[in-house]
Amino acid sequence: MPDHDNASRTVTVPTSDHGPVTVWEPDWCTGSDGEHQPGGYRVDITHASRDYEFTASTSRGTPVVLRACFEQRPFAEHPPGHVPFMNVEMDGDWHPHSSNDLRRLSESLTAHADRLRDLADRLDGLTNAFNATRRPTPGAATPRRGRDG
Numbered sequence: 001m002p003d004h005d006n007a008s009r010t011v012t013v014p015t016s017d018h019g020p021v022t023v024w025e026p027d028w029c030t031g032s033d034g035e036h037q038p039g040g041y042r043v044d045i046t047h048a049s050r051d052y053e054f055t056a057s058t059s060r061g062t063p064v065v066l067r068a069c070f071e072q073r074p075f076a077e078h079p080p081g082h083v084p085f086m087n088v089e090m091d092g093d094w095h096p097h098s099s100n101d102l103r104r105l106s107e108s109l110t111a112h113a114d115r116l117r118d119l120a121d122r123l124d125g126l127t128n129a130f131n132a133t134r135r136p137t138p139g140a141a142t143p144r145r146g147r148d149g
Contacts, residue, residue, distance in 0.1 A: 018042040021075075026084070028070050047072040048087075066090050068097075 011031060012022040021042050025031060029047040049070035055062045067089040074082055079096075086097045088105065097105060 013040075013042075013045055015040060015042045015045070021045065023074050026070075026072065029072075043073075043075045043077060045073070045075055047074070047084075071096070 009025050009027065010022050011025045012020050014020050016039050023045060026047050028049040030050055047070075052068045053064045054066045054068070056065050068086050070084055071087045072082070072084040073080070076082060080098070086099075086102055087094045088097050088102075089095075
């Protein structure tokens with residue numbers, strides 16, 4: 001189990017390859033055992049924040065469209081490396097993002113929102129056309145009922 005020292009914001013994690021490793025812990029880190037897995041490798045030590053969930057209101061509830069969290073891997077040997085980044089979950093997989101990557105994602109989501117508005121306008125046209133074919137035409141003869149009807 002990791003040993004937390006809240007006064008100095010450090011955490012000591014027992015690792016299998018470097019013994020106990022003490023690292024500075026960012027204030028946004030949740031400090032869960034999932035991030036500071038005892039007995040793992042030093043390179044696997046990860047700081048992660050709580051998840052930020054982005055939802056959308058639908059006719060069947062409010063599902064999570066995407067999820068994001070701050071993350072840092074202080075001993076990582078490959079990008080995104082030692083600096084904090086935003087990990088974004090989409091389509092069941094996590095994708096590391098820099099601040100510029102997040103801005104590009106935001107622009108992409110804005111474009112998707114514009115496209116959805118265009119589709120809503122098209123749906124209005126389709127719905128109106130459908131409803132127009134179901135209305136009786138003014139002045140058209142109304143079918144007569146028989147004696148029993």
